[in-house]
Amino acid sequence: xxxxxxxRATAICATPAAPARGATPLKHPWLALATLCxxxxxxxxDTCVVNLATKxxxxxxxxxxxxxxxxxxxxxxxxAVLLLSGGLLxxxxxxxxxxxxxxxxxxxxxxxxxxxxxxxxLIAGRALTGLGAALMLPSSLAIIRVAWPExxxxxxxxxxxxGCNGLGVVIGxxxxxxxxxxxxxxxxFLVVVPLGIAALAMAVPxxxxxxxxxxxxxxxxxxxxxxxALGGLTLAAIETHGSHFLAAVALAAGILAxxxxxxxxxxxxxxxxxxxxxxxxxxxxxxxxxxxxxxxxMYGMLFVRLLDWQTTAGFTAxxxxxxxxxxxIIYIAISPFSGALRQRLGTRFATGGGVGIIGCxxxxxxxxxxxxxxxxxxxxxMLCGLGMGFATGPLxxxxxxxxxxxxxxxxGALINVARxxxxxxxxxxxxxxxxxxxxxADGLMLAMLIGGCxxxxxxxxxWFTTGRAQARAGV
Numbered sequence: 001x002x003x004x005x006x007x008r009a010t011a012i013c014a015t016p017a018a019p020a021r022g023a024t025p026l027k028h029p030w031l032a033l034a035t036l037c038x039x040x041x042x043x044x045x046d047t048c049v050v051n052l053a054t055k056x057x058x059x060x061x062x063x064x065x066x067x068x069x070x071x072x073x074x075x076x077x078x079x080a081v082l083l084l085s086g087g088l089l090x091x092x093x094x095x096x097x098x099x100x101x102x103x104x105x106x107x108x109x110x111x112x113x114x115x116x117x118x119x120x121x122l123i124a125g126r127a128l129t130g131l132g133a134a135l136m137l138p139s140s141l142a143i144i145r146v147a148w149p150e151x152x153x154x155x156x157x158x159x160x161x162x163g164c165n166g167l168g169v170v171i172g173x174x175x176x177x178x179x180x181x182x183x184x185x186x187x188x189f190l191v192v193v194p195l196g197i198a199a200l201a202m203a204v205p206x207x208x209x210x211x212x213x214x215x216x217x218x219x220x221x222x223x224x225x226x227x228x229a230l231g232g233l234t235l236a237a238i239e240t241h242g243s244h245f246l247a248a249v250a251l252a253a254g255i256l257a258x259x260x261x262x263x264x265x266x267x268x269x270x271x272x273x274x275x276x277x278x279x280x281x282x283x284x285x286x287x288x289x290x291x292x293x294x295x296x297x298m299y300g301m302l303f304v305r306l307l308d309w310q311t312t313a314g315f316t317a318x319x320x321x322x323x324x325x326x327x328x329i330i331y332i333a334i335s336p337f338s339g340a341l342r343q344r345l346g347t348r349f350a351t352g353g354g355v356g357i358i359g360c361x362x363x364x365x366x367x368x369x370x371x372x373x374x375x376x377x378x379x380x381x382m383l384c385g386l387g388m389g390f391a392t393g394p395l396x397x398x399x400x401x402x403x404x405x406x407x408x409x410x411x412g413a414l415i416n417v418a419r420x421x422x423x424x425x426x427x428x429x430x431x432x433x434x435x436x437x438x439x440x441a442d443g444l445m446l447a448m449l450i451g452g453c454x455x456x457x458x459x460x461x462x463w464f465t466t467g468r469a470q471a472r473a474g475v
Contacts, residue, residue: 049179052173071122073424077130078129082131084273084417086098089218099143099203113186173321177318231254232252284402285465297359303431312441333389351391351462354389354394358388364380366445
């Protein structure tokens with residue numbers, strides 16, 4: 001439910017528009033913004049509808065929980081590890097070019113997923129979709145940064161761009177459920193294709209091209225080690241209920257790659273793909289942990305709750321989708337006012353408290369796993385929506401404000417990486433716990449209790465590390 005856009009808008013707003021090579025004024029600003037907004041809708045709708053499709057996909061391919069976790073995590077993993085490189089490639093070779101390349105890959109991959117003859121091909125298609133997102137979304141935000149150089153106009157454009165997340169959150173579950181129930185699971189991958197084609201058709205005549213390659217370079221060793229590290233840890237978690245030998249090998253490879261990644265990035269200093277010195281700043285470190293903890297529980301919960309609703313409770317896809325609507329409505333209603341709520345209630349409550357509220361929501365879902373009525377579960381889900389509305393914007397704002405202005409863009413991007421890393425690991429770990437506990441109500445309860453406790457701990461970390469940010473902001 002947390003969108004890619006919401007975690008980067010603050011960072012882009014906080015970063016002055018840098019001179020861009022070849023940038024030209026917009027002739028049709030509203031058409032240009034519509035083109036870029038298609039990218040948000042594509043990514044958000046895709047995330048929502050694929051979670052709903054896990055049960056029918058499993059039935060079609062006779063697959064267990066492990067392969068279904070990869071249907072979700074192949075996208076999350078690829079997007080997480082390539083996100084920073086996607087933004088860098090846009091700056092190096094042209095933002096419109098990379099936007100079009102990412103949109104093309106996303107669209108083609110969606111068709112591949114829809115036509116997949118096996119679960120393995122579907123997983124490969126999902127990984128390719130993640131690659132498209134890693135190129136498409138950072139470049140679309142970079143285009144906004146240079147094409148709307150005046151701060152007020154840029155803020156307005158970003159508000160509309162980010163607002164498309166809410167539209168995707170609302171229409172995703174309902175449209176996805178209707179498509180699955182009436183046309184089958186393959187249709188959910190095709191729903192984004194018209195948007196992708198429209199974005200490509202409009203990009204060349206509407207969007208300006210720009211680049212800023214000065215003093216920039218691609219960090220291939222760090223990128224490769226990052227893929228092995230996160231991929232190994234994810235595989236290890238998923239295979240805990242499959243091949244224990246493979247899980248052990250993957251865990252060892254992931255840990256070794258992580259150690260090597262830290263050594264490489266430490267040597268690169270502030271020019272690293274992931275500048276590790278930012279983690280020495282308490283407020284930034286705390287918000288990064290809280291962001292990862294938030295998505296760890298949320299993405300894991302969505303995977304497990306939707307799968308269990310359809311396999312154990314006998315929900316149809318549309319019924320499961322409608323079950324998420326109250327949570328989505330509360331999130332959309334609260335998030336526009338998160339800044340004002342932060343001023344009124346304080347930074348610590350908005351960040352650490354917000355993540356803690358989500359944790360309480362997961363605990364409520366867990367404790368009500370054996371209850372026949374859906375009301376306690378809906379209360380838990382609405383708590384999740386409330387907490388997300390409180391925490392999403394302020395977490396990024398605190399992270400960006402904790403670093404020097406020149407590094408605000410990097411800080412915002414790293415917070416989004418933390419978001420996707422948390423999502424990837426959350427689906428892997430909580431899905432594995434659900435399977436190991438025998439699935440059903442017992443598996444749901446254990447997964448949600450562990451996820452909720454992890455979120456409460458992450459919220460507490462943010463609470464105790466954002467005191468300095470609160471003092472600076474005066475809230």
